[in-house]
Amino acid sequence: MSGHPLMKIYKNLNIKEEELKLIINAHERVEFEKGQLFLERGQMANAYYFIEVGLARAFTYDFKGDEITTDFIGENEILIEVSSLFRRIPAQENLQALSDGVAWRIVFNTFQDIYHKSSGFNEWGRAWMSEQLFSLKQRHIDSVSLSASDRYLKLLTHKTQVIQQASLKYIASYLGITDTSLSRIRKEILSK
Amino acid sequence: MSGHPLMKIYKNLNIKEEELKLIINAHERVEFEKGQLFLERGQMANAYYFIEVGLARAFTYDFKGDEITTDFIGENEILIEVSSLFRRIPAQENLQALSDGVAWRIVFNTFQDIYHKSSGFNEWGRAWMSEQLFSLKQRHIDSVSLSASDRYLKLLTHKTQVIQQASLKYIASYLGITDTSLSRIRKEILSK
DNA sequence: TAGATTTCTTGTCTTATGGCAAGTAGGTTT
DNA sequence: AAACCTACTTGCCATAAGACAAGAAATCTA
Numbered sequence: 001m002s003g004h005p006l007m008k009i010y011k012n013l014n015i016k017e018e019e020l021k022l023i024i025n026a027h028e029r030v031e032f033e034k035g036q037l038f039l040e041r042g043q044m045a046n047a048y049y050f051i052e053v054g055l056a057r058a059f060t061y062d063f064k065g066d067e068i069t070t071d072f073i074g075e076n077e078i079l080i081e082v083s084s085l086f087r088r089i090p091a092q093e094n095l096q097a098l099s100d101g102v103a104w105r106i107v108f109n110t111f112q113d114i115y116h117k118s119s120g121f122n123e124w125g126r127a128w129m130s131e132q133l134f135s136l137k138q139r140h141i142d143s144v145s146l147s148a149s150d151r152y153l154k155l156l157t158h159k160t161q162v163i164q165q166a167s168l169k170y171i172a173s174y175l176g177i178t179d180t181s182l183s184r185i186r187k188e189i190l191s192k
Numbered sequence: 193m194s195g196h197p198l199m200k201i202y203k204n205l206n207i208k209e210e211e212l213k214l215i216i217n218a219h220e221r222v223e224f225e226k227g228q229l230f231l232e233r234g235q236m237a238n239a240y241y242f243i244e245v246g247l248a249r250a251f252t253y254d255f256k257g258d259e260i261t262t263d264f265i266g267e268n269e270i271l272i273e274v275s276s277l278f279r280r281i282p283a284q285e286n287l288q289a290l291s292d293g294v295a296w297r298i299v300f301n302t303f304q305d306i307y308h309k310s311s312g313f314n315e316w317g318r319a320w321m322s323e324q325l326f327s328l329k330q331r332h333i334d335s336v337s338l339s340a341s342d343r344y345l346k347l348l349t350h351k352t353q354v355i356q357q358a359s360l361k362y363i364a365s366y367l368g369i370t371d372t373s374l375s376r377i378r379k380e381i382l383s384k
Numbered sequence: 385t386a387g388a389t390t391t392c393t394t395g396t397c398t399t400a401t402g403g404c405a406a407g408t409a410g411g412t413t414t
Numbered sequence: 415a416a417a418c419c420t421a422c423t424t425g426c427c428a429t430a431a432g433a434c435a436a437g438a439a440a441t442c443t444a
Binding site: 060062063064066068070082083086087092093116119122125126127129130131132133134136137139140141143144145146173176 | 252262274279285311317318321323325328332333336338
Binding site: 359360361371372374375376378379 | 420421422423424
């Protein structure tokens with residue numbers, strides 16, 4: 001069990017071995033293709049995914065109707081639309097694959113069963129959500145206190161996979177700038 | 193029980209009347225003064241607060257050491273440092289009163305007991321966190337797609353209490369602009 | 385292989401916002 | 415009343431990033 005890909009996220013679970021098995025077995029291995037939508041805005045989310053191989057993004061639209069990439073989800077991370085899954089409301093974001101890959105899918109009902117039975121799993125879920133909130137706040141601080149090029153540099157050092165696999169326009173909207181600006185920033189950085 | 197201030201947030205709880213009483217009684221009424229810190233960066237959070245009367249803010253510092261107001265918490269909202277309380281790590285944010293007021297405080301251990309016993313309360317907590325994530329994402333979209341003055345106008349219509357009670361510099365850093373710029377934006381808006 | 389589409393780059397010009405500094409107006413303290 | 419803060423305003427100038435448009439390069443497709 002300790003060599004299972006899912007252990008990358010469930011390692012800190014404070015539970016018995018058999019409960020852990022139950023959780024791991026509740027996931028189903030799925031392969032995905034570049035461009036594929038895991039979830040479409042307006043639909044009801046019915047599962048979340050652990051990305052073993054590949055890269056995905058979450059995106060939505062601003063008031064002008066332009067796409068905004070709100071998050072990149074890389075290997076060993078969880079691809080999920082929290083609001084839709086946990087509040088049972090239509091998704092506000094799209095979840096899309098940016099490369100071919102492999103993921104582990106757990107459906108809501110199964111998740112929910114275990115969530116209510118296992119307080120260790122429950123705590124894990126809350127801690128995971130806390131981390132999400134934390135990192136979103138951190139990103140907000142970066143976005144108001146760092147220049148666009150510093151934000152890019154930070155991404156460059158912390159999320160190598162994104163820089164390598166995501167196209168410029170997605171990275172630009174994630175950073176809150178235009179693709180034109182990002183192209184110039186890249187040029188500027190290379191010339192140093 | 194239905195007239196209790198705390199019912200403003202716990203109204204959608206899917207639980208029995210006696211459980212609800214238990215939850216409400218777990219809160220203690222506290223009065224607070226303008227400027228007072230509920231929680232200081234570096235400390236361990238040990239409670240959260242429901243604000244009945246008054247206004248508070250969460251703030252931290254950017255890499256230059258400048259204060260950034262990350263959130264305003266108004267009446268009928270919850271004042272909390274999620275990461276510190278649920279992950280048992282030192283607080284990254286300060287929580288401060290911006291006016292005199294009244295709050296209801298619940299300490300972590302008491303909360304935790306009920307949280308594990310009552311699946312209705314547990315669900316409520318998860319839904320609350322989901323909403324937080326949702327609104328943070330929404331703010332991010334606003335911050336990259338709206339002009340500073342549109343962001344101010346949005347705050348003006350949606351969070352009247354903040355405009356009325358928070359000082360310009362706090363609002364400015366919340367919006368991600370300088371106080372100078374906000375002053376000009378206000379002038380511009382008034383002239384229309 | 386040619387055509388079409390998407391991705392990225394570059395040029396020119398505009399504009400929103402920041403940096404700094406000085407000034408005003410209220411409120412508080414001594 | 416004088417001195418002192420703090421909150422806010424205003425002026426001047428600098429600059430990061432956007433808008434628009436054209437081109438180059440890469441990728442997909444027929």
